[in-house]
Amino acid sequence: MSAVTDPLVWEHVQPAAARRLLTGAIDAFAERGYQATTTRDIAARAGMSPAALYVHYPSKERLLFEISRYGHNAALNVLRAADPTTSLPERLAGSPEQSTPSERLRSLVAAFTAWHARHHTIARVVQYELAALSPEHLAEVATIRRAISYQIEQVLSDGVADGSFAVTDLPGTTLAVLSLSIDVARWYTPHRGDPEALGTLYADLAHRMVQA
Numbered sequence: 164m165s166a167v168t169d170p171l172v173w174e175h176v177q178p179a180a181a182r183r184l185l186t187g188a189i190d191a192f193a194e195r196g197y198q199a200t201t202t203r204d205i206a207a208r209a210g211m212s213p214a215a216l217y218v219h220y221p222s223k224e225r226l227l228f229e230i231s232r233y234g235h236n237a238a239l240n241v242l243r244a245a246d247p248t249t250s251l252p253e254r255l256a257g258s259p260e261q262s263t264p265s266e267r268l269r270s271l272v273a274a275f276t277a278w279h280a281r282h283h284t285i286a287r288v289v290q291y292e293l294a295a296l297s298p299e300h301l302a303e304v305a306t307i308r309r310a311i312s313y314q315i316e317q318v319l320s321d322g323v324a325d326g327s328f329a330v331t332d333l334p335g336t337t338l339a340v341l342s343l344s345i346d347v348a349r350w351y352t353p354h355r356g357d358p359e360a361l362g363t364l365y366a367d368l369a370h371r372m373v374q375a
Contacts, residue, residue, distance in 0.1 A: 176229075181219040183209035188226045192288045197227055197295040227292060228300040234289035235307040238278060242314040245274035249314070264322030265370060268340075271318060272369040273362035276344040279351070280358035286348035315340050319373060329375040340369045 176182040187208030191200040206213045316337040322328030
């Protein structure tokens, strides 16, 4: 069982039948794509009848939205936890740990990359099936995506301010750095290496991109 479909990850989804449908949808969407996946496919993976799906979710799109919202929030939380200047205990203490922009960028990219490798199945769905979301649901997910971009853009901006980074296009560079990590979900399989080692490699690559 992958880390993505570990029941502990989805224990907030109740009842258990709804959770089975959701994890079945993740695997189906990642394997076949949203458009090619039917409600029958999802129900079969959950060991349920197609009609049972509608007891818990009004539509296939709603399943995608729940997956996308949860996955994006999980990725955002990983970034926030990786930056000592935004971690909750230090904010509450009123004395954020002093880290350089270079150290922060490395920490964020390493964590974000490793997350996309460890959770490549759900990451593949949340990153590459956005077009299937309804306008209302896409707008909600887009808000989380902007928060994700902000985490990287703020570190880059701080590095430019103190002279450690040479970045002439802040939004474009932010997108490039994020894309490095996100693309891992497209090709990663467990035999391709350790997620943490991959995170360290990508952190070094991202840092080289912006060094002054």
